[in-house]
Structure formats: C-alpha cells, structure tokens
Amino acid sequence: MDxxxxxxxxxxxxxxxxxxxxxxxxxxxxxxxxxLVALAETYGRYGYRKISALLKAAGWLVNDKRVDPSTGSG
Structure with missing residues (x-):
C-alpha cells in the first residue's frame, strides 16, 4: 500500500x-x-487487591491494576 x-x-x-x-x-x-486463576477459584470471594497480595506473597512482581478485571488486563 502506498x-x-x-x-x-x-x-x-x-x-x-x-x-x-x-x-x-x-x-x-x-x-x-x-x-491467578487458581487463586481466584480457591478464594472466590476475594477481590483483586487480595488476590494481587497473594500473588505478591507467592513471589510474583505484579501490579494491582494488572489483576483488576475492570482495567481490561489480567
């Protein structure tokens, strides 16, 4: 294409x-x-902040916004 x-x-x-x-x-x-999916299935009532805290405790370097489903990522 030109x-x-x-x-x-x-x-x-x-x-x-x-x-x-x-x-x-x-x-x-x-x-x-x-x-992330495994934690969300295990702790279904936890919000994205708690799930991201659990990911950080497990050694992941992840931002809360990456886990939040309303931002379109994660």
Whole structure:
C-alpha cells in the first residue's frame, strides 16, 4: 500500500506513536495467568487487591491494576 503512516493513522483515529513500539509480553504470562486463576477459584470471594497480595506473597512482581478485571488486563 502506498499510504503514509500519518494519513493511515489519521484515517483510523490512532495516534502515530502507537505504531512505533512493538508491545512486549511477559515470558511467564501463562504461569502468572494460571496462578491467578487458581487463586481466584480457591478464594472466590476475594477481590483483586487480595488476590494481587497473594500473588505478591507467592513471589510474583505484579501490579494491582494488572489483576483488576475492570482495567481490561489480567
């Protein structure tokens, strides 16, 4: 396609800086997700803050926002 980055981003309504960096995922994403799901199944009534505290106690370096389902991640 012979469309400039500037024109394509303007047509899609995206900022041009979103096209410059490739998103990086974690190497241990599957293990973190498995641990998070296991804790959520075991402690069904715990909220995201308590689950993230349990993950931190287990040695994970995780932010509360990553565990919170309302933020769209985790």
């Amino acid at each position: 469309v400039s980055e500037r024109r394509a981003c303007r047509a899609l309504g995206q900022h041009r800086s979103t096209q410059r960096k490739v998103p990086r995922g974690r190497d241990d994403e599957a293990a973190l997700t498995a641990d």
